[in-house]
Every structure is written in structure tokens, then in C-alpha cells.
Amino acid sequence: MGRYVIRRLLQALPLLFAISVVSFAILKFTPGGPLSAYEGNPDFTETDRVRLEKAFGLDQPLPVQYVNWVGSFLRLDWGYSYSSHQPVLGLIGERLPNTIYLMGTVFLVVLLLAIPIGIFTATKQYSFTDHLITGATFAFLSTPTFWLGLLLIIVFGLQLRWLPLGGMATPGEEFDLADRARHLILPVMTLSLVQVGGHVRFLRASMLETIGQDFMRTARAKGLSERILVLRHAFKNAAIPLVTIVALDLPELFVGALVTEQIFGWPGMGRLFWDAATRSDYPVLQGILAVSSTLIVLSNLAADVLYGYLDPRIRYS
């Protein structure tokens, strides 16, 4: 197993290298570029452009720019934003807690909803409630977050005026837990409603498969109560694939939700990426892309390892 993990990690290196080259190239060949924002300014001259290109290292040939970037990235100096001149690590550092706060809450809410709903719909297969819940989760699963988020804003924010329209807290006020919670409700609702559907359907399918197995019949024949049967025997086995799905969700804790954060004005990683993208702020984009691709590769590995740990029938080769 240890050898397996090491081999997978080594395999990940060329993959990450390829991702970094491709993302670097995509950014560089996007029309516009980081200095295009200056054009609206009538005082900005060609001399200024040349000077800034030099200051940002944009005058270097592309391969040199790439090598410089990789070199400093590995030394944990991720460069400075072109527009705010802040260190990229610092920019990520100030947004990351906000994103973990939002996405972590979503993560918990989704699990707390998906597990009981998944178990319930599987045990009551084809009942009216099953149809209702499965239908509803399917509907939410197919709903784009930008639409659902706006709908919730219209209903709860603008019409009913129960909840704030966006942001993390009421500006200009002292820290207040209740105020924080009120700001959290709509974005968490948006993301959870959309995400819970996938997990419910997954768990339901997995539960149904388990319930139909021979050992379940044996357990039932032993006279075990339905409760123990479902929770201890069926759920434990059915949850194994869910673990891997959850592991694959982990990078989102870091990356955040691009569209939802934008709609709700949430100062997280998603908005940082969005703002950086609209400004062609390459160092920031590169930093976020590098970290998120690394996390995705690692969480894939983690999912595979966990799966084998939980299900001894799986052998690594």
C-alpha cells in the first residue's frame, strides 16, 4: 500500500506539470492581457506600457516567464498580483478562511441532509414520499446555482426582506454571531440544495444494491430489528462509495464556489478567482489553479486509498 501511494504520487507529478503548462498557456493566449485595463486612461502612454511590462516581467519570452514562475512557486514565493501588488499567498490566505467557513458549512449540511434522506428513500422505495423526494432532489440537482441563488435572493431578500441580499456580515457593525448566521443562510441553501441531490441519489442507489444482497436476507432471517438491519448492516456497506464521493468534494473547500460567491458577494476564493480572471491577473490565477489542481489530484488519490481501506476486497496493484 505504501508503495502504491508513492507510485501514484510520482505519477501525479507529470500530470501536474502538464496542467501547469496548459493553464499557463491558456492564460497567456487569452486576448487582452493584464495591461488592457489601463487603456481607458487617456494619460496612459506607450512608454508607460513598456515600463509596466518590464516591471511585471511581461517583456520576457514566454518560456522564461514560465520557468521563473515555476521556480518561485516551488520556493513558496508565489509572486505578486499585477493589480493589487499584494503577495498571492497573502491574497489566498485572507480569502481562504471565508471560503472554508462557507463551503465547510455546506459540506456538513449536505451530509446531514443526504444521509437520512438517502437511507429513507431507499428503505421506502417506490413509495409516494420516495417519488416526491427523489423528484425534488433531481430537480434541484438540475438547477443552476446562479438561477437558484437569484431566486432565493428575490424571495427571501427582496420580497419578504427576511434575509440580507449578500455579503458575510452587516458592514460597519461589531461582530455578531446571529448576523453572521443570517448572512450564511442563503448561500448555504443555494449550494446545499443543488449538491444534496447528487449525494442522495448516490446513497439511495448504493443502499438499494446492498439491501438486495444475500447477507441482508440472512441478517433479517436471524431476526434482527429493521433499525439495526438498515443502519448497521446496510448503511455501513452502502456508505463506502459515499466516502469516496465526499473525498472528491474536499478540493471545493479550498476552491470555493465561483458563481455562488459572485452572486452573494462572498469574499472567498471563488470571487478572488473571478476578479483576477476579469483583470487578467496571471500570478493570482496561476496560484489558485496550481493549488486547486494539486488538491484535486491528491483528493483522487485519497479517495482511492480510503476506498481500499474501507473495503478490504479491493487490492492495489
Add this chain to the structure above:
Amino acid sequence: MRRTVLVILGVFSIVAAACGQQPTGGAATKAPAATETPVKGGTAIVAIWQEPSTLAAHYANQTVTDIVNNGVIEGLAETTTDNEYVPNLATKVPTLANGGVVVKGTKLDVTWELKPGIKWSDGQPLTSADIKYTWEIWMKDPKVNNRTGFSEIESIDITNETTAVVHYKSLYAPYPLNFSSLMPKHLLEKEADISKTDYVRRPLGTGPFKVTEFKAGDSITLEKNPNYRGAPDKPYLDKVVFKSVPTSEVALAQLKAGEVHAMWNITESQTPEIERESSLALQIVPGPSVERIELNTAQNRENTDPSSIHPVLGDIEMRKALLYATPKQQLIDKLLFAKAKPGSSPVSQGWAAFKEPQEGYDQAKANATLDKAGWAKGPDGIRSKGGTRASLTYTTTSGNQLRERVQQVLVDEWKAVGVEVKIQNAPSSVVLSGSCPGKDPRKLGTFDMLMYASSPGIDPHSTIFPRYHSRNIPTAADCSGQNYTRIKDPNIDKAIDEAGATLDQDKRKAAYATAMKRLNEAYVIIWLYDRADIDGRSQKLGGWTANTWQRFTWNVEDWFLKK
């Protein structure tokens, strides 16, 4: 991602429409702020839908930075809404008349005197050394946005604690606003790289407020500056919070919901929504921005030869006809909710404004002009002359709803007079990239007609000289010019040169007028409309005054919240 943005915007306009339906009585009007008694205290919240990436004035490249800094950073002089320069930190604006300005041949000496006793918000005194330091840092720091004005300075002499003499190497006419953001020497002189200091988020100024908190992506909080020279009377507010919101649609929704007190840059199509709400007020200020369509007189090809002639637009009669067939007023009434004025020149505001209108909409005249010039209609209704079909491309920034609707109207109007026009849009990051490597069609000459807006400063030279002097036609060798129509007119050149060689405002005004008149007689630009700056606020917020040349927070020290 662009599509997502569009959808978001689209849905938001539906939201906005849905929420605007409550019938409300009072119409939004400009409130007479001066007659109200100011109330002290309170926190005003202003929605900003761009996040200032830096607050350091010498790096900044965003309108929103000015909006925040208006409460924090001050300069020697500023512009009032009646287009005058007024002193801010200086005792007076130096002029030829008051002896503060001395012309020495082609050079200029300007003497600035600071008001006594002014302190930075950290309590340190403001001195004339800060003036000199501001120039030095602008010239030294490699990351500054631009060095306009500062690069014209030869040296600065510090006469005493409060007096500095600025020696310009040229007759730099916009000198009054050169030092509009002073930087603190005592704080920054030891720093090797200001961009890596806390100054970029918490700049030190002399203004009514100081930045106490900068939460990226969330909010910026300003609190009263106890060392402000207007204290303890002003500012009236205790705090101003700039709250970051994702788009102007969200800002509008929050303004209506009462979550914020003010927002800036409302589009014309959003105005009816605010006018319906009795709790809100609009402030419509004529702005310097002019939307125009520039016609390329040289051939439409990459790195075009400025002396080449466009097969269709090279004919002045064709250019005249396009202007006659442009219904400016109709566009303004239908698409801009009558919140703009027909354009007449690149300079619509200020002492150099040129308001002689272009000929109005007249389809019959357009047809007659083209008939007379030999552009005959073919069987498909499109004209041609000597085998050249009157077919043109029309470029603007893609994704801009207003511009795309204007295009639709004009394509139909021009087709009605026998000119075929094809829309060929590109993202603003390309169309307005302003660089040859960035493939800006204006720089390369790869366009027939191009629609965009530009806003001159109160001194029009930096608009008129680079855009209409024949020396500034961009070429492959020197891409820096902005004469995109490729107009070469010795009379325009002469007038611009004359205006640049004197400080006499009357002479300059006359010379610019000559240049702009000649420009319009060449029919190379259709001035569509002069846009207004529209800001919105809650009726609770008082003390608000319009200013064409500064953003709405320019007098934030006078703002107050009614009980």
C-alpha cells in the same frame, strides 16, 4: 463564463423589474441639500461593484479608487462643478494673474503655498517636502500607472516649510491638478518598494477620513480623521463603509432594500426603477464622456498605411451621408431614456467645450448626397460606385447591451439609404486594449466604423492632441498615437500646436474650437451622445452635491444622515 455573467445580469434585470412594481408617489428629484441642517454622527454605506485593488493613488487605475480616496487623500487643488480650479491644501491656485506662475520662454515655474498647520491623519505636519517627494516617487517607482505631468517637471525647489516652486520643462497647462494626490514623505521615504507596504490598503492622507479597515472582497471602512483641519465640525459622519457587491444590479437591489445608502454609475435604463421609489433620489450630472463612431479614412488592413484611402469611407460624401442617416435624438429618447444629449465634439464639458452641433438627422439629404456623389443603388438596394460596393463593418465592444441595440438601429437606418453594414464586434479587452500586440483594431487600422466612448479631463489637450494631430497616427513603427480615423489636416495640426504653446485660456479655447470645427467639417467622427454620470442615493443621505469632474464622494465631508 461570459455567458454566465450575461445570464446573471439578465436575471437581475428581471428581479429589478419585479421589485420596482410597488406604486410609490413621490418622484425622485435632486434634493436641495444646502438648505438642510446637517446631523452629526452615523455610518453611511456606499455600494461599490468594483473592488479597488489598491488605494495607492500612483498605482491606481480604477474609478472606484478615486471614489474611496476622495475621503482620504487630498491634493493642492481640485475642480469645482462650475469648472473652476479651487485650492484645496494650497492657499490659492497659482496663475499668471496672481503671480504664482511665471513663463520663461517655453518653460514654466509654478509656486505653491500650503495652508499653514495642516496635518497628516497620523498627526505629522504636512510640509512642502511632501510635494517634492510626491513628484520623486511618481518618477522613481517603476509600477506607477502613468507619469503625466510629473515627467514634465525638471526640478522642485523647497523655499520654506510651506512653499515649493515647481519648474516645468514645458508649458504644462494642466499644472493646477498635477498634484491632486499628495504622498507622505515621513512614512514612505524609507520604503524600498511601496507596493509591498500597508500603504496600498491604508493610505495616509490629510482628508476628512482615514482608512481603518480593508477587508478584501468585502468592505473598506473609513473613520473620522481627528487631525482633519475641518474638525471637530466636519466630517459630519462618523464612518463611511464602502461595501463590495458583485454587480451594479446587486447594488441597485441593495439600495432599494435599504442595505446601502448610495451607489454610483447607474445606467440610463436603470433610472425608471429609482424614479419609482420615493425613498431614493437620483443625481444626474453631465459627464465628460462622449460616445462616438469613428470612421477609418485609410484602408482597413493590419498596420494600414496612413496615406492609403479607404475605398468607401475615403469619400467625404459617404461620410456625410452616414452622419445624416444617424438619428441621434431618437437613440437618446428610446435607448437612453432621454438622460443624454446629442454629441457635438470630443469636449462636451468645461471651459473648452465645443457645442456647435453636427447636421441633424435627414434621410432624404443622405440619399441626395449619395446620389449626387455617384453612389448608385443596385437591384438589392445597396449602393456602389465604380465597382465598389457600399459595404462596411461596424465594430464595438461585445456584450454591451446598450451599444448592441444602438448598432441594430443604425444598421437599419444606414441600409435605408443604401449602405450595407455588417456588425463585427469583439470583447472590450481587444477593441479597447489600446495596444498593437493586443490587436486593438483602432491601433492596427483593422476597422471601418468603430463605436466607443472617451472622457477628456478638464484640460482638453491630452484628448485633442493625441487623437486628432496628424503626428499621432498609429503605425507599425510607432503604435502610441490615438488618431484612429487617420485624419491629416494641416489646419487642425496648426490649431492644436497653437493651443499647446500658450497658457492664455481664451487663446487656447479659440484654437481648440478651430481644431474641433475643422474635425467636424471632415466628417470623420459621428458624435452620438454626451453621457451623464448618474448616481443614486437614499433620501436619508444629505449634503450631496454634483460635480462633473469628480466622483460623487468628492465632498463626503459634507454628507450626513438624517434622523
